[in-house]
Amino acid sequence: MVYLNRLLDQYGPRGLRVVALTFDEASDIERVFVKELRARFAIGCGMEPETFTRFVRPNEVAAFPYSYLVDTEGKVVGHGEKVGEELFAKALEDFFDPALGRELHPALAAARASYEKGEIGKAWADAVKAEADPDAALAADAKHLRARCEANAAFARRQAEKRLATKDYPAAMKLVDELSRAYAGMEAASWAAAKKREIQADPAARRELTAWQELEKIIEREKKAGGDRKKLEAVRKAYQALVKKYHGTGASVEAYKRSVG
Amino acid sequence: MVRTVVAALLAAATAHAAGWQELDGAPCPEFAAGRWFNADTPPTAAALRGRVFLLAFICDT
Numbered sequence: 529m530v531y532l533n534r535l536l537d538q539y540g541p542r543g544l545r546v547v548a549l550t551f552d553e554a555s556d557i558e559r560v561f562v563k564e565l566r567a568r569f570a571i572g573c574g575m576e577p578e579t580f581t582r583f584v585r586p587n588e589v590a591a592f593p594y595s596y597l598v599d600t601e602g603k604v605v606g607h608g609e610k611v612g613e614e615l616f617a618k619a620l621e622d623f624f625d626p627a628l629g630r631e632l633h634p635a636l637a638a639a640r641a642s643y644e645k646g647e648i649g650k651a652w653a654d655a656v657k658a659e660a661d662p663d664a665a666l667a668a669d670a671k672h673l674r675a676r677c678e679a680n681a682a683f684a685r686r687q688a689e690k691r692l693a694t695k696d697y698p699a700a701m702k703l704v705d706e707l708s709r710a711y712a713g714m715e716a717a718s719w720a721a722a723k724k725r726e727i728q729a730d731p732a733a734r735r736e737l738t739a740w741q742e743l744e745k746i747i748e749r750e751k752k753a754g755g756d757r758k759k760l761e762a763v764r765k766a767y768q769a770l771v772k773k774y775h776g777t778g779a780s781v782e783a784y785k786r787s788v789g
Numbered sequence: 790m791v792r793t794v795v796a797a798l799l800a801a802a803t804a805h806a807a808g809w810q811e812l813d814g815a816p817c818p819e820f821a822a823g824r825w826f827n828a829d830t831p832p833t834a835a836a837l838r839g840r841v842f843l844l845a846f847i848c849d850t
Contacts (some may be wrong), residue, residue, distance in 0.1 A: 532845060546840040547820075547832050552849050554824045560849045562826050570832050571847075583810055583817035583846070590808030595845040596817065602838050604812040616843070621842045691839065694826025699839030744835055750822050782835075 532569050539620055539648075543706065549575045550592075599623070600687065600699055616624045633669040635661075643677065649712035652677035681707075683715035692723065696778065697733045739779035742770055746783070817844065 532546050540546075546569035550557060554573040561567040584590045597606035597616045606619045631642050639654035651673060660668035684707055691700035704727070707720035727733045746766045753759035767787035774780045812818075817834045825831050832842075 532843070535843060539841075543840060545832070545837060545840050546845065547837075547842055548845045548847045549820055549822055550847050550849070554826075556849050557826065561847075568801075568827060569845075571826045572820070572824070572828075572831070573826070574823030575846075576821045577824070579818070579820040579822070580846075582820070583812070584808050585810055588808035590845050590846075592848040594809050595843055596812065598834070598837070598842050598844060599819040600839050600841055602816050604817050606814055607809065607812065636827075696839075702839035737823035740835075747819070747833065747835055781838055 530565065533565075534565060535620075543646075544549065544620070544623075546570070548572070549579065549780055551575050551580075600691070600703075601696065609732075630672070632673060633658075633663075633666040635663075635666050636669055636673060638668075639673060639762075643673065646710050648677050648680055648710050649714050649717060652681075652711075653713050677714070681711045681714050685716050685719060688720065688723065692727075695733070695736070697727060697736045701727060701737065735774065736777045736779065739770065739774035739777045743779045743783055746770065747786070750786070820844065 532548065535544065536546050548561075548567075548569055548571045550571065550573055552573055557571055557573045560569055583596070591609070594609055595607065595616075596604050597619055599605045606616050608616075634652070636658060639651045639658070642654065643651035644660075655670045655674035655677060659667050659674060661667050661670065684703070688700055688703035689708060691697075691703055701724070704720040704724045708724070709716050711717040711720070727737075746763060749766065750760070750763045753763055764787050767783040770783040771780045771787065774783075819834050821831070821833070830836070
């Protein structure tokens with residue numbers, strides 16, 4: 529499972545989340561993964577059988593480990609037996625801007641560390657300063673780093689623009705928040721802040737966001753209901769009420785699916 | 790004989806892998822667990838919308 533920590537090291541600062549699920553007991557997982565292997569990714573123990581059946585064909589046996597890569601729209605884009613970076617290398621490269629790709633001048637160590645932590649705006653500001661240095665090698669590496677930061681920002685902005693174009697406001701809000709934080713000081717962060725204000729000022733977007741927030745609460749209720757038929761019936765009615773209240777939103781479509789599923 | 794055993798083992802391994810749904814292009818099904826480590830709130834497919842994430846099914850053996 530060290531692969532999962534490595535994936536987090538490499539892609540976590542640029543937005544990848546890693547979630548592991550297991551049937552194992554919490555005490556075993558705490559001892560092996562959390563304490564011995566120092567896992568830093570989210571681990572869910574005592575996986576619910578319903579969860580497993582959603583991922584495995586009926587009446588078939590499935591071997592562990594197995595993993596799925598999911599994109600920003602919530603769609604599966606890759607899966608396989610290994611959980612190593614090799615399996616998803618191509619897909620991850622498609623999603624995340626490649627790493628710096630070369631060693632940098634030692635004077636840029638702090639800037640590099642900022643970049644790798646996902647503080648791209650800070651790395652960019654340091655690179656801009658260092659680019660004026662009379663040391664030609666340092667200036668060249670600073671230029672390279674600045675270009676990488678700007679390419680990264682452009683990539684992140686394109687992802688947010690795609691979500692805005694499809695009116696996927698919940699995803700768009702997460703991305704513009706991330707842009708504002710990670711690219712602080714850069715033009716991309718200003719753009720993100722402006723887009724956030726636009727989303728907040730748009731009644732349709734606000735309605736969609738509110739609908740998704742309410743939907744997530746109902747989904748939580750459904751999970752807590754377990755097998756309680758009364759509670760599940762109340763949840764079904766709540767989904768139906770959301771469909772009516774927020775008709776025309778993406779959340780209402782999802783609520784409808786859940787109410788009949 | 791050895792080849793037969795190896796072939797049988799490979800077939801069994803393939804059958805196990807084949808048990809997982811392919812799901813390419815499909816929405817990631819929702820998931821839940823009893824207890825979470827390294828998570829402030831239980832992650833869900835819905836809450837992770839807008840993020841790229843890797844969902845790994847693991848065991849401690």
